[in-house]
Amino acid sequence: MNKPLTAKDFATDQEVRWCPGCGDYAILKCVQKTLADVEANPDKTVFVSGIGCSSRFPYYMNAYGFHTIHGRAPAFATGLKIANPELDVWLVTGDGDGLSIGGNHLLHILRRNVDVQVMLFNNEIYGLTKGQFSPTSRVGTRSPSTPGGSIDNPVNPCAFALGANARFIARGIDTDAKNLAPVLKAAREFKGAAFIEIFQNCIVYNKDRFDDFAAKKTAAETQLHVEHGKPMLFAKGAKGLKLNVQTLALEVVDVGENGVPVEDVLVHDETSPAIAQLLFNLPHEGYPMPLGVIYRNPEESFDEAFWKHHPTQGRRTAKIADALRKGSVWTKS
Known part of the structure; x- marks a missing residue:
């Protein structure tokens, strides 16, 4: 019987080189543990x-890896x-890599619904190139470039x-492994493009940018962890989100004796793009900041459709070595 995998089985001997305190460390540990928990095969993971x-x-990551071109x-x-x-x-991408030079490529992998997990680390800044504002930086962000x-x-x-017609969209926080891990597992189980925005703290150039909702001491008041089929409650059930049918907007309401009954709180439907858009x-x-799996509405993935209509039906019918030796190469006359 094979020994169960642990997070260490997905770690390499490379020195992890991020700034001390960077949120990427927490994400790395969470991904390594998640892959061990789901018994992923390192030989088939990229x-x-x-x-x-x-x-x-x-x-x-003790798996196959490609460090490629900016945005591609x-x-x-x-x-x-x-x-x-x-x-x-x-x-794995960031707010600069994925939404600036890579915005076009990210759009197409989502709309095609290719069966991959897309983790976008959002720290609202360019960290590698020393703190310029990024596509997700809020208005008023002061940086070397602004x-x-x-x-x-x-x-x-x-x-x-959502606008790119992604079929799975979720959110998590770098240091909140308890809630991020289930999101990663759900993304891996999803057959299609799974997009996960992970709020990540840049300790040097945008420190504590997300403390307004990520700080643990106020998390109950500032975070909404949505679940399909359950009312959108937060603040330990004392508050919720209600749909104003006149304005078609969500509003925060008190719930219970001094507020509305829980039946008036909007129930989350993860298959509804309208609810996702509101959130x-x-x-x-x-x-509150909506977190968890916010939209999940499966359809056939691009790779499934590709091989379904391909003459070989996904079967290997040739060898790379044969193609290289075929002789159809250019030579100087």
């Missing part, structure tokens, strides 16, 4: 990254999954994914 602090990830990791991941559908492909404060309207990663566009001020 991590693909682009450029940025998060893109060091493949070096630290989705293209590599698509090719890998189509060439070998048996692979468990994970794509000393007077950014005036850019930021990208909302989950709203972007992704909640204002920062006065509202």
